[in-house]
Amino acid sequence: MSMTMNGEVQLPAPRAVVWEKLNDPKVLAACIPGCESLEQDSPTEMRAAVKVKVGPVSARFKGRVELQNIVPEVSYRIQGEGEGGIAGFAKGGADVRLEDGDFGSTKLFYDVQATVGGKIAQLGGRLINSVAKKNADDFFQNFTAVITGDKIVG
Amino acid sequence: MSTSGIGQSVRRVEDIRFITGNGNYTDDISRPGQTYAFFVRSPHAHATIKSINTKTAAAAPGVVGILTGKELAADKIGGLICGWMIHSKDGSPMKAGAHPALAVDKVRYVGDHVAVVIAETLNQARDAAELVEVEYDVHAATVDTATAAKPGQPQVHAEAPNNTVYNWHIGEKDATDAAFAKAAHVTKIDLINNRLVPNAMEPRAAIGDYDRGTGTYTLFTTSQNPHVARLVLSAFIGIAPENKLRVIAPDVGGGFGSKIFIYAEETVCIWASKKVRRPVKWVCDRTEAFLCDAHGRDHVTHAEAAIDASGKITGVRVKTTANLGAYLSTFASSVPTYLYAPLLSGQYNIPNIYCEVDGVYTNTAPVDAYRGAGRPEATFVIERLVEVAARELGRDPAEFRMHNFITTFPHQTPVIMAYDTGDYGASMKMALDMADYKGFAARKAASAKAGKLRGVGFSAYIEACGIAPSKAVGSLGAGVGLWESAEVRVNPVGTVEVLTGSHSHGQGHETTFAQLVSHRLGIPIEQVTIVHGDTDKVQMGMGTYGSRSGAVGMSAIQKALEKVIKKATTVAAAVMEVPEDTIDFNDGIFEARGTNKKMAFGEVALQAYVAHKFDSEKIEPGLKEGAFYDPKNFTFPSGVHIAEVEIDPETGITKVEKWTAVDDFGTLINPMIVEGQVHGGIAQGIGQAMLEGTVYDKSGQLVTASFMDYCMPRAHDLPSFNVGMTTTPCTTNPLGIKGCGEAGAIAAPAALINAITNALGHENIAMPATPQAVWQAAKSSPHKIAAE
């Protein structure tokens, strides 16, 4: 099953700061919902373990996260795929683009695509859109919190 | 007249065990020392297997063995086969890729079999299966039927370029085109015949059991045709020679076609039982059934009818793309070809028909016969076409049909079939009466007042049952003959065992077959036992599918019964010391004309076995006869179904208000059972038309893989059915039986969609007509709603 969604958030920090945070594995780990570990293999490649919990369902996904199409301080694509064992697999990515906003702020635009397969696709059809949306929302909410300083990453 | 003979609604013999919980289904059987199999399946629709690592899994508690395609190949176990060769228009044979029971290099649909884990308990097998590491290189998938053959699509099998298995055709193209050139009116429609999941309530299951002492394999399995399973497992897959392979299909909880086929799981279980030196049991869970049981239908069709100025249909032109799935299942190739296009003449006198069918591979579950198999698809095409034509021409759909009905028999259609008999007008008239068609306008007006849309729809279907004769089907590409066998064993005290090659999985053979015996031999039904489903007991037979057990299976029994009576007559004549030709046999009594000598059937049986009173040099002792019956022709059940619906345009909910079915099945053995078959078929047809949708997403994930998303018809979705019968006995078999198992499923979808489109006032809706689809469609309905 695949789904797409997009949105934008306004961040009270200049582009350079936002870009730096977008490339900081510690920040990403803090923002990815359910992220249990994120280990860097190279400046653009990471290994991740993420626990996804949807009501009574909980599944642990292990996989890779990669930063692609990098145009510094302008845009990149964050791409990930994970295997959740018996639950199936998930693949997805977000194209993220930054624009200068007013008063030294930054507008962040995102286009998310996600695909799931295996048991979660076979049984979870009614929930997949909602869950994907919630995870994307949570990620950018967390990220906003990092930028505003409401969430401390250290 | 006996109360248990032909034509009586005898209560079923088999019911006693089912209603008391004493049925014996495959999962109810346990073998000493049995182990449990769980399959590692592909989560991807299309991928290359880079590696399979079973080390950790093999060390898990309770694991007895883990087997993959490599071991299967090393043991020279052959792939699964498709038993019907179809040739393309250009004469080339169909292009089929290999179908190993366990994937070797590639997986081609979600659920494809990668490895089997065998353990002491099912939980242990499942636990260990999670430890099998499979590395995939995932490819894009081909999923969509209509575009699968377009250049540039991902290729499912290298052997079938552009995913095309065959481009088949039937009929006279030039003559048909000429009819269209001269037509006064042409009706054109585009249809999708939605993919269905059979969902017999008993999931498939298998137990493989290898006896090291005798070198014999026994397979208990959920099969509609255990002998065919043995033949394929033996001669093609190469498990063991037939004499070392016993297949038992005990009580089977519904089939609907899905249990005809020889699948990977039973193949693996029986092979593995020798590898692990223990019986191996596998029981499918429902999600696995959704993924891996052969699905049904899945056609995309453009159809046209040419109509002359008088309203006669002069030609039909059809172009269909049929999705065959990722591999060719056992009879997959025949379903959208010879079981489909030859039915496109329906009940109508149509001089010119031409049909082209492209069979395509996709990365989806294999598609094969499902209740009706090709005939529901054909009926949907012709009955939608005729209905739309009548509407376009402003004619009453019932009258327009009758105007085009075949009225003289035998009738040769332009697409193979020679209809032996029928009276289509009689069924239509009876159905119109039963449905109170005259009162429809008033009911429609009342609905409109309440803000509802009411519609009525017809389906005048024909089907071809009891595929035959064997020589003819052989010439069309069938890999087997389609006769049936029977053996009638009379015991010394006159009780009778009938061993039949047919297989009952809900049809009630233990009752209907016994009724025939009771009727012919004049003995109580309690003295008759029907034996089926065990290759060690029953002679080679072909099984049950295609509504063949009455027309073909019972004809074989009838033939064997005649031989028994002949032999018994000889014995009776010798015992009574009268000439054979003076003996009459009626109601179980052999009576010598012109004398007071008579013997009951049981006495003759005893005499045949004790052999005291005749010369055994001239008359063999014993009373047991066998027969193989090969039909002369198909049979052609037909009928008219009328659906009446009411739509709530606000929610899109369609309520089936009335259902009228008038069927002509020829001779009825047990009307109660026949009506039951009709009910079940209608329910499945209604399911197809408005409830059941199989959805694969673009990447080939099955997103309707449970009853949570695949809507099975429930009691509250359906009305009671009003069923009537007309009778024109079949002229080509001894009992006059036509077959009744699939009629409802064949007739119903077109009737219901015709009713819904009649209510909507336009043709723009596809199956399944779900509430959402109907709500959408109702928005563009030209009918004004009073309440709005």
Added chain:
Amino acid sequence: MYAFDYRRPATLNEADLALKAAPGAKLLAGGQTLIPTLKQRLANPGVVIDLSAIPDLKAITRKGDTLHIGAMATHAEVAGSKDVAAAIPGLATLASHIGDPQVRHKGTIGGSLANNDPAADYPAAALALGATMHTNKRTLSAQDFFQGLFATALDDNEILTEISFPIPKRFAYAKFPNPASLYAMVGVAVAETAGGPRVAVTGAGTDGVFRVPALETALTGGFKADALKSVTIPTTGINGDIHGSPEYRAHLIGVMARRAVAAA
């Protein structure tokens, strides 16, 4: 199912201790969601704590203007309760249409609310009626209790024990069931309460049960179905799946809301 340890406490206190002793343990109420999930191996809780042997969680009583329902009361018990029928008949009707008869014999109101499935029926009723959730630690308003898709304010170590419903002037629930699963594709609960009309929707939101201020406002002038005719529900935040697009669901919210008001 994965293997797990099983506890069946006899008192609420024992259940509390068992929960504290086993972080990540799952509470088993009626099990009609949890057990299918476990069977699919989509959860591996290690410990399952079965609440079915605790006697005092099932009571249904009316105290003045409030109806109290124990968390372990089954749907069948709520549907069949004379107290419920007298106080909030629409709630009994709602309970009588959850799942199927066998599910209603096992499934519980507490289990349903604590799970907060976005297509469950009870959350809409609790939100529309302004129910109060009682746990072994505190009380919470329905508004605070539901926190989006499958999320509630319950802590990991907290047990929902009772739900109290202020008895409204009128209440009804209209459900459009998913034809396959029988879950609500759209379910609308409407209540005329002391604090004004309340409308809550289940089955349709991407983030679970929600109230519809536009419908509530439309009803302030009079609790009549006709009052809702002019309200159009936007598709923002409305879920779509193979059974129903956001447009269809949004439309059905209007239809079901009118039918509920008419039935109330």
Added chain:
Amino acid sequence: MTAVTMLVNGKSVTADVEPRTLLVQFIRDHQQLTGTHVGCDTSQCGACVVHVDGKAIKSCTTLALSCDGAQVTTIEGVGTETDLHPMQAAFREHHGLQCGFCTPGMIMTSIDIVRRKGTNLDEATIRAELEGNICRCTGYHNIVKAVAAGAQAMGATTKQAAE
């Protein structure tokens, strides 16, 4: 392993089971009562319906351990081939079954419907009450007839017993 004791069809039985054992597994595998079937894995088909403490439940969605101390009735405890329960007899009389796989669950559910709704059941009630049981063979037409007739017969039997 945990010990569990219940009264199955009137007989007290005890077994050591893994906590993850479902009631249906306990019935089929431990008690060898194979009349109760499994037809799905999402609690919808109703082939597994049994009575626990007199109420119809889905034994595939119930832990065996949760039934410790309970009274369980399966299809085998309802009637026998020589002494059929009126509902069993009605299913046969009205051809309410074909392959027989869903039948035990249907009968257990139907008896429960009568317990809750009485012996005079109209078609709409029966169809609504059967929503937790799926049959693929019969189209429900004859099941509905069987349940109505079985209910009537149960009423007659109870009356007789009372007289």
